[in-house]
Amino acid sequence: MIELYLKTNEIKKLDLISEIKTDAKDLFNIRIIDFTDSVLKEVSEKFGLDLSIFNQRKDIEISSHYLKSHDQLSFNFSIPNYNSETLFKEEEIFIIIKKEVVFYFLSSNIDKDFVNLTKTRYDFTSIHFGSHLEHFVFQIGIISDYYADLTEIISKRIKRFYENILNSKEYDATDLDLIMILNFNNLLIKESISNFQRILHLLIQNKFELITITTKINLELDDIAVISDHIQFNFDRLDDLEENINSKIDLEQNKIFRTLTIITVCISLPTLIAGIYGMNFKNMPELDWKFGYPSAIGLMIISFIIALIYFKMRK
Structure with a gap:
């Protein structure tokens, strides 16, 4: 045009x-x-x-x-x-x-x-x-x-x-x-x-x-x-x-990493206990206890809860 x-x-x-x-x-x-x-x-x-x-x-x-x-x-x-x-x-x-x-x-x-x-x-x-x-x-x-x-x-x-x-x-x-x-x-x-x-x-x-x-x-x-x-x-x-x-x-990534770190630490304690009782040693008296198994499970749960309480107190 x-x-x-x-x-x-x-x-x-x-x-x-x-x-x-x-x-x-x-x-x-x-x-x-x-x-x-x-x-x-x-x-x-x-x-x-x-x-x-x-x-x-x-x-x-x-x-x-x-x-x-x-x-x-x-x-x-x-x-x-x-x-x-x-x-x-x-x-x-x-x-x-x-x-x-x-x-x-x-x-x-x-x-x-x-x-x-x-x-x-x-x-x-x-x-x-x-x-x-x-x-x-x-x-x-x-x-x-x-x-x-x-x-x-x-x-x-x-x-x-x-x-x-x-x-x-x-x-x-x-x-x-x-x-x-x-x-x-x-x-x-x-x-x-x-x-x-x-x-x-x-x-x-x-x-x-x-x-x-x-x-x-x-x-x-x-x-x-x-x-x-x-x-x-x-x-x-x-x-x-x-x-x-x-x-x-x-900041969002730091929050995610902090959460993952807390979860990792909380799980590591029960994992440590499970790892100890998973060893093939002959002299482990807890294996012969009547309440050995529930005691180990309870210990793992308690260690997980204690870790959570600790991190919560520390905010």
């Missing part, structure tokens, strides 16, 4: 790249959702875009995700998608700025989340954008808000999990697995924000037609820095939670 954002704040939806007019003067940005290789080829040929950045998405270096030429700026970053109830999934976003038009290439999942976020927090119809760059900075603000929502979702899950752990008396491996999932999701957000911050810093440093909006980008960087602090708080909470669970598991 293709969406055109016009200077009149209108949104047009198209099905084919060929339907886009390259000489349209009221065009702010073009969003290409769930793009394919054939669509990328059409866009490249129609608008003269350099799409080499799509071939470097797996590179680690930030230089591979931020490419600047005399008439085009391209960058991309991955962003977690929170549609999953448990494990987040990374989605790629590619942004290209050329000839006063901003091109967005993203998945329908991320686009849906951005659209819902925009409708929830802003009256888009009442906002007037003076240029494609102002609209671009507005989209940066939406991404920043999206990061804040992701972090809030993780924070709520951690708090809810914390309450469940405090009210629970049983712990197992699934609790630790959930901590690992929350840690991983938090890590995805942290990595994505880190890359996004570096891209915004590069935008300011390279001044690619962005001199007029540098202040706004700096404000977004301040917001993202606050979000990063909350992400670190989440890591600290998860570390505390994992330590708490491990401590309680250790």
